[in-house]
Amino acid sequence: MRKSSNAVAVAAAAASTSAPAFAGVPEGVPAEEVASATLGTVIVRGALFTEVLADDVMASREKPRAGEDEQAAAVRAAVEKTVRTLARQVLDADGQPLKTYAEWNVFGVRHRDEALHLFNIARRLNGSAEDAEKN
Numbered sequence: 550m551r552k553s554s555n556a557v558a559v560a561a562a563a564a565s566t567s568a569p570a571f572a573g574v575p576e577g578v579p580a581e582e583v584a585s586a587t588l589g590t591v592i593v594r595g596a597l598f599t600e601v602l603a604d605d606v607m608a609s610r611e612k613p614r615a616g617e618d619e620q621a622a623a624v625r626a627a628v629e630k631t632v633r634t635l636a637r638q639v640l641d642a643d644g645q646p647l648k649t650y651a652e653w654n655v656f657g658v659r660h661r662d663e664a665l666h667l668f669n670i671a672r673r674l675n676g677s678a679e680d681a682e683k684n
Contacts, residue, residue, distance in 0.1 A: 573644015579674045583667065587660055591647055592640040593667055595674035600637060604630055631668050632657070638671040 571592045574580040580594040596604075608630070613622040635653040636646055648656060657664040 571640070571644060572642065573640050581670060581674065583670060585667065586663060588647065588663070590642070591667070592642070592644070593670045593674060594638050594640060595671070596634070596638065601675070604633070631665075634671050634675075635664060635668055638674075639667050 570576070571580045571582070571594070574592065574594045575597070578595050578597065580592055583591050583593050585591050608626055611622055611626040613619060614625075617625070632650055632653050635657075636648060636650040639647045639653075641647050653664065
């Protein structure tokens with residue numbers, strides 16, 4: 550069935566106004582501007598499909614290291630995913646990653662609640678991809 554040009558125009562207009570566009574965030578990827586007490590205003594975006602897949606592969610290949618059991622390895626993998634998520638999905642006003650993995654690792658020591666707040670926003674924005682995987 551072919552849509553009328555009016556229906557296509559309405560759908561395109563709705564799609565273009567559904568979310569604000571931010572530098573460095575591809576069209577269709579959810580993102581929010583977030584006020585941060587120590588970082589100022591930042592952009593938090595959702596994950597790209599390749600990032601979701603990469604996280605899945607890394608988690609599936611994670612093996613316990615010397616002195617770790619399965620539970621300790623799973624905790625380490627989750628913590629590393631948290632820092633990776635911050636490093637790729639928290640952006641500055643120009644759309645560039647705000648901090649590197651190493652910088653987030655240090656920032657989180659002094660500003661744990663703030664780092665976890667930003668991670669939880671990214672996780673919520675990732676929800677559509679992660680929820681789809683579960684269904």
